[in-house]
Amino acid sequence: MDHQQIKEAINRQIGEDPLFTDKDKERFYKNKPNRRQRFPAAPKIVTVLLAFFVLSGPFYTFIKTDWFEQPSSPTQEEKEPVEETPPAPDPDPEEPTHVKVEKLKEVITSIPSKSKVKVAIDRFHGVEVEFEQSTKTENGNEYHLLESYYVFDRHNETGDSSAYIGPMPPTKDDFKRGDVEISLKLDWIESESHNLLREATLLYLSEEGDLIEENYSRSAYHGKFIKVKNPNEPVVMDDLILRSIARSVGKEPDNITKRDLLYLEELTINASHLSGIYEVDEDIEYFKAMQSLFVLKLNQAIIPGELLKEVPYLDQATFIGPTVDDLSRVKEGLQTITYLNLINSSFRGTAEDILELKSLNIVRVDPAVVPNYEDLQFEGMDVRW
Amino acid sequence: MSGHTQTHYTREEAVEYIMDQYGESLKRTIFTYVKNHHTTDDIFQDVLLQIYRKWDRFNGDSQLKTWAMRIAINRCKDYLRSPIHRIKIATDKWREQKDPNYTEQKVVQKEQWDEIAEAILHLPIKYREVMILTFQQDMTQKQIAEATGTPLSTIKTRMQRARQLLREKADEGGIDPWIINK
16 A cells, blocks of 8 residues: 555545644643642641741750750751651672672662662762763753762772772773772753753673673663673774774774774775675674664675674664675674665565564665565555665 | 653653644544544643653653654543543544545545545554554554554554455445555
């Protein structure tokens, strides 16, 4: 069935004129709950309670005061009020690092409030080492961005201060010396109405002695952490792929580290200047590190399926040139993609080949070379050319 | 607002954005469930209020449109299950609720596409929704599964069954079978 024709016909059936008008907006704003008026008596109750506490304080002091005793030390009275937080259970000082990390991750992924994060950090005696504030304006609204760095030190049992004072992030040696057990960086967006934890990065040593970096972004990776081993380790790859990665992340090829692979979102390998097909054959660990890679374009180049399948969130793939006559070499690694562009490729396979890609929704393919392309449409796939 | 920037928005801004970007789509989808303009208006308001109240719970796992669509679909299904709807359906005729210009327009256009669209709108709700969300809302099967809270395999089966029902309708006459198989 012709998608556009059906769409237009359904819309004709519903009505040619727009259904959504300013009246809908006006009606919503008229009926929108006023959050401050949800409990109109609240201000009065607060006033009464406040008055009660104000008056009961001096009265209590009056009846309890021993008028013949010496006044107490002023330092005892001027203690800072402490933010009320739920009582935290005593942490087990012998708790392994990975257990603490998992507990912190659990809090981070729970869309926490600032106070909830503070409770978790205090529980493990985390100390804020550095912070940086900036302001950003978007769509006329002003947001405050706050980056906070914390360290957790196994020997710090009070949480008052840390032997480690920076710079952040700590190096692998700082972890090995035991100066830092876990480092945590939190990025908050603060607006008048609420605070949102946008991103979190954890660093710690694994039991095998590798430095592990884990990153959480609220708007990416399906709400899960991505992880890389020894993020500062330089990447040793073939020149063409290294230059392709460098172009993507805006760095010199010699300076590419495994951390860059972790945050690499798009990769284009253009081997059209070569006489043959450029076949990528690199250490599988590098592909495991590419946990942000979303878009892949291969021009006269191919990455075998057994390597591609290690890229967990690959969403879009484009093949150009004589690399995929059918999808047998790559299909294993394309099971997460939702978009596949074969329009400028040598693909001569069938609809069944394409249907083997379980997540695929949109395919660009020449209908002249896939005679049974209607089968794709029958399965609800959007076929474009 | 999709993907990386949605976290910046307050609930007021989110509703404003959804109204501006998806208001028309949401209302058209609601209409295909309830087939009544007044009810569509009322349900749309409920949907906006729910989006306003639930904005804190939107965690970005799904696309914003899919999330809003899911709220709308659930609200429509609640309505269709409600006793009020069951009473109303006895007196409410879908044809009477259509665009008043439709009859005249149809005479002029009287196309096969209109016939098939009408047939889609008369399918049972579970088949109608997969067809509407696919063709009218351009949603992928994965997004439909997400928006309706139904397994992907079920959506695929319903899509096949919907096409089969349309073919049967074509066999009864009124629709050129070629157009369905096209």
